[in-house]
Amino acid sequence: xxxxxxxxxxxxxxxxxxxxxxxxxxxxxxxxxxxxxxxxxxxxxxxxxxxxxxxxxxxxxxxxxxxxxxxxxxxxxxxxxxxxxxxxxxxxxxxxxxxxxxxxxxxxxxxxxxxxxxxxxxxxxxxxxxxxxxxxxxxxxxxxxxxxxxxxxxxxxxxxxxxxxxxxxxxxxxxxxxxxxxxxxxxxxxxxxxxxxxxxxxxxxxxxxxxxxxxxxxxxxxxxxxxxxxxxxxxxxxxxxxxxxxxxxxxxxxxxxxxxxxxxxxx
Ligand code: NAD
Numbered sequence: 001x002x003x004x005x006x007x008x009x010x011x012x013x014x015x016x017x018x019x020x021x022x023x024x025x026x027x028x029x030x031x032x033x034x035x036x037x038x039x040x041x042x043x044x045x046x047x048x049x050x051x052x053x054x055x056x057x058x059x060x061x062x063x064x065x066x067x068x069x070x071x072x073x074x075x076x077x078x079x080x081x082x083x084x085x086x087x088x089x090x091x092x093x094x095x096x097x098x099x100x101x102x103x104x105x106x107x108x109x110x111x112x113x114x115x116x117x118x119x120x121x122x123x124x125x126x127x128x129x130x131x132x133x134x135x136x137x138x139x140x141x142x143x144x145x146x147x148x149x150x151x152x153x154x155x156x157x158x159x160x161x162x163x164x165x166x167x168x169x170x171x172x173x174x175x176x177x178x179x180x181x182x183x184x185x186x187x188x189x190x191x192x193x194x195x196x197x198x199x200x201x202x203x204x205x206x207x208x209x210x211x212x213x214x215x216x217x218x219x220x221x222x223x224x225x226x227x228x229x230x231x232x233x234x235x236x237x238x239x240x241x242x243x244x245x246x247x248x249x250x251x252x253x254x255x256x257x258x259x260x261x262x263x264x265x266x267x
Contacts, residue, residue, distance in 0.1 A: 002153040003176030006129055008100070009069055010220060012037025013236060014229030017188065020049030022231040027053025029236050031063050039156075039182075039227040040093075041073035041104060042085065047092035055094060070095060071156075073104040073133060074118070080110055082117025086126055101127045102156055105134040105267075112147035119150050129153040131177070134267070138171040145175070156180040158265055159224055160187070160215070161194060161258040169223075180225040183264055185215050188229070190264040199258055203251050210238060217242045218255050 002008055013030035015023045015038070023046035027038055031054070040050045054070070057063050070093065078085035090098060101118055103111055118130040131154035135141045145151065155172060159165040159181035169179050186194035194200055195211035204214045212228070216239050219226035228239045247255075 002129055002178060003151055004129055004153055006099075006153070008129075008154075008178075008225065009035070009037035010225050011035065011216065011240065011242075012039055012069070012071075012225070012227040014182070014184075014227035015040045015046055015050060016044055016182075016229050018044070018046050018049070018229070018231050020046050020052075022046075023049035024053040024056070025233075026231050026236060028056050029233050030240070031057035031068065033237050033240050035236075035240055036063070036067055037069045037071070037225070037227065039071045041075065042078065042089055042092075043073070043075045043104065047072060047089055048094075051092060051094040065095075069099040071100040071102065072098055073102050074114055075104050076107045079103070079107055079114035082114045083120065086117065086121045090126060097125060098127050100129045100131060100154065102131040102133045102152075102154065106132075106136075106140050106144070108140075108143065111144055115144060115148045119148065122150065131155060133157065133182075136168065138167070141168070141171065151175050152177050154178050154180050154225070156182055158183045158187070158263050159219075159226075160184055160264070161197075161200070161218065161255050162186070162260045162262045162264065164222075164256070164259040165224075166259065178225060179223075180227065181219050182227065184219050184224075184226040184228050185212055187264045193264075197258065199254050203247065203254065206251075207245050207247075209242075209245060212239055213242050214247070214251075217245070217247050218252070221247055221252060
């Protein structure tokens with residue numbers, strides 16, 4: 001439940017690095033498998049493919065528009081012209097409204113202006129919820145909050161067992177803002193670090209699950225919304241097949257002990 005009373009699915013599909021064709025397939029398979037949350041961004045260049053995947057699933061009667069939750073992001077070079085960027089994303093996605101739009105990165109020179117353009121779009125019914133991505137200190141988050149009106153519904157930051165976002169999660173509580181994990185599996189080029197980690201792989205063996213499923217279950221039980229990225233039909237199904245088991249308190253504590261406050265990405 002977001003701080004504006006709107007419900008959001010806790011597990012979704014990520015589409016970073018996917019082409020339009022891959023995104024169309026991935027989104028369609030995900031919706032067929034039960035996912036209801038989709039994450040894209042203007043900078044991924046695949047909003048049109050995402051829109052086509054959604055339309056295909058709706059046309060086939062797999063889902064209705066109201067049942068799904070679509071997130072996209074405003075890229076920093078659009079911050080000076082937010083209203084046009086929002087309309088362009090709506091057009092590319094072929095949607096009447098976007099469930100959640102977030103600013104892609106902190107950019108103190110004009111991120112408040114960009115956020116205000118999203119606030120205006122909320123009042124026009126074009127956006128349902130708005131939030132932020134890549135704000136890594138309480139001070140930076142508060143700078144934006146103090147310059148704007150609508151409290152961010154969500155903060156999407158890099159989060160996985162090596163970087164558990166504990167400080168920001170604690171800080172967000174006062175606002176009712178929820179954390180969403182990008183790089184939930186450790187991220188492209190880093191997944192093997194987490195999949196082969198002795199703690200993760202031994203927990204996976206104990207539950208007869210894959211390392212990816214242990215990581216997704218950890219995000220769920222830690223209260224993090226998560227959006228694992230994949231263009232692989234089998235992986236998309238695997239990452240959602242996590243609702244038939246539970247990590248024990250001891251499992252959760254072992255994974256908590258993996259925190260190194262170390263991000264895998266350089267931005
Ligand atoms: P991720 O941690 O989700 O890992 C994706 C990698 O794992 C891919 O190489 C994929 O092929 C592989 N993979 C996925 N499922 C697997 C499985 N079951 N078994 C084996 N390998 C598997 O990293 P990501 O996709 O970069 O991040 C998730 C999503 O977060 C992105 O797709 C994107 O939507 C979003 N994101 C946002 C930002 C931001 O700045 N806000 C940055 C990066 C990503």
